Every structure is written in C-alpha cells, then in structure tokens.
Amino acid sequence: MNIDVLELGPMANCTYLVSQGQDALLIDPAWDMNYIEHTLKTKGLHLLAVFFTHGHFDHVKESEQLLRAHGLKAYIEQNDVLLSGLPEEVLQPYSGAQDIKAGPFSVHIIPTPGHTAGGVCLQIGDALFTGDTLFPGACGRVDLPSSDPRAMRKSLLILSKLPPDTRVFAGHSYGGKCSSNIGYERVTNPFMRSAIKDEKVIS
Template sequence: MNIEVIHLGPMANCTYLVTQDGNALLIDPAWDMNALEQTLKAKKLNLLAVLFTHGHFDHVKTAETLLKAHGLRAYIEENDVLLSGLPGEVLQPYHGEQNLQIGPFKVHIIPTPGHTAGGVCILIGDALFTGDTLFPGACGRVDLPSSDPREMRKSLYRLSQLPDDTQIFAGHSYGGKSGSFISYERQTNPFMRNAIKDKDIL
C-alpha cells in the first residue's frame, strides 16, 4: 500500500491518495478536482471510493464534480451530512463504527466526534487518517457549531489506545507537518496527554 499526500487549497489541506495494485481511495478530496483527476489519469489508477473524515467545507469543496464523474458516493458519517452541503445523491451515509472491504483495502472507520458531531478517523493498515481530530502536537478546534470539547477528549483518549506504530496522517499540514505516530503523540501532545489523565472522569 502506498500513501501520497496532495496539498490543495489555501488552508493547508491534505488530500490523501491511497493506492494498491492499481486501485485507489481518496480521503478528503477538496478544492481542485482537475489536479486530482490528472493525478489519477497519470498514474492509471482505478478510483474505488472516496471517504470524508468530516463535513467541513474545506474538506469536501468541489468534490461533487469528481464523485459524479466517477459515479461514486462518498462515505460520510450521517451526523455530518447536512454540514457537508453536498447533495444526497453523491453521499453514502453510515452511522458509527464501520469495517469496510473496498477492493484490496480493509478500512476501519473510528467515530471521533469533537471537532464535528460526525467526525471520524479512518484506519487502513497502520495508517490513521485523522482529519481535524488529531494533529501533530495539537487537536482540532472545539468552538465551532457541532463541536464538543468533552467528546474531543473522549476521542483523543480512544486514539491514544491504538498501537504505538500507528502512523498519523492529519487533515492539514499546519506548520508544514501533517504526519506523526500515536506513540509520539501519546508522550508529547498536551491535548492527548490531558485526555489520558482525565480518562476516569470522561
């Protein structure tokens, strides 16, 4: 399995292209569908599915055109359907934790509300696509509509229990960095450390 980060848009967004045996998944495609289409074509990839970590506009912007072009419905947690602003015909809503087999990809969707009510992290192998839940050294904002600080702490604690070698691929490259490991975040991320400390009262 190969993972490529594609930086698109003015907000340091990360779209992830996950490939294996000529097949592809896109996670949080936004902003520039022409660039993504060109990448798929140049690499001769068969796009099997699109998955969103949450519904904020900067993670879904203009994705409708790509979804319609490929005849796909994007996976999104049902609590973020309205937030996404995308029409129902291009979405495949689901509720809660999921295990999906998409071509050669085993996808485990972990509900991680806090930044949004329907926020999730997407685990494929030992790669965890965290959207705006977990960043290197930080976590997502919890002062927005449908955000919830207590739910964020619960979500960060849940992520802290993943194996040490779980690699993080965050939804933005703030400060030029979007990758880390659970082991490192568990030791150094103040938000995750506080969630671990508070686990008994969450």
C-alpha cells in the same frame, strides 16, 4: 499500500491518495479536482471509493464534480451529511464504528466526535487518517457549531490506545507537518496527554 499526500487549497488541506496496485481511495478530496484527476490518470489508478473524515467545507468543497465523474458516492458519517452541503445522491451515509470494504482495502471507521458531531478517523492497515480530530502536537477546534470539547477528549483517549506505531495522517499540514505516529503523540501532544491523565474522569 502507497500513500500520497496532496496538499491542496488555500487552507493547507491534506488530501490522501491511498493506492494498492491500480486500486485507489481518496480521503477528503476538496480542492483542485483537475490536479486530482491528473494525478489519478498519470499514475494509472482506478478510483474505487471516496471517504470524508468530516463535513466541513474545506474537506468536501469541490468533490461533487469528481464523484459524479467517477459514478461514486462518498462515505460520510450521517451526523455530518447536512454540514457537508453536498447533494444526497453523491453521499453514502453510515453510522458508527464499522469496517467498509472497497476492493483490496478494508477501512475501519473509528467515530471521533468533538470537532464535528460526525467526525471520524479512518484506519487502513497501520495508517490512521485523522481529519481535524488529531494534528501533530494539537487537536481540532472545538468552538464551532457542532463541536463538543468533552467528546473531543474522549475521542483523543480512544486514539491514544491504538498501537504506538500507528502512522497518523492529519487533515491539514499546519506548520508544514501533517504526519506523526500515535506513540509520539501520546508523549508530546498536550491535548492527548491531558485526556490520558484524566482518563478516569472522561470515561
């Protein structure tokens, strides 16, 4: 499995292109569709599915064009459908933890509300795509309209229990860094550490 990080748009968003052979998935394609199409073409990749980690505009913005061009519906947690502002016909809503298969990929959905009500993390093999739930050394904002600080603490606690060598790929490269691993975050991330410390109160 190959993971390309495409840093696109004015807000340091990270779009992930996950591929195996000629088969590819995109996570949070939101900006610069011409660049994304060009990348798929030059690598000779066939786009099988698109996933959104949550519905904020900077993670979904220009994706309608791409979805229509490829005849795809993007997977999104149902609580974030409205937030995305995208037309229903380009979305495939789902609810709760589950595995979604696409070609050779099995995408395990971990619901992680807190930043938004429909926020999820996507686990593919040893890689975890965390959107705006978990960043290296930080977590996403919890002061937005569908945010819930208590839910965020619970979500961080759930993520802390994943295998320590799970690779983390976040939704933005704030400070120039978008990747980490769970073991490192368990020890260094103050928000995750606080959630672990208060486990009895949270769960």
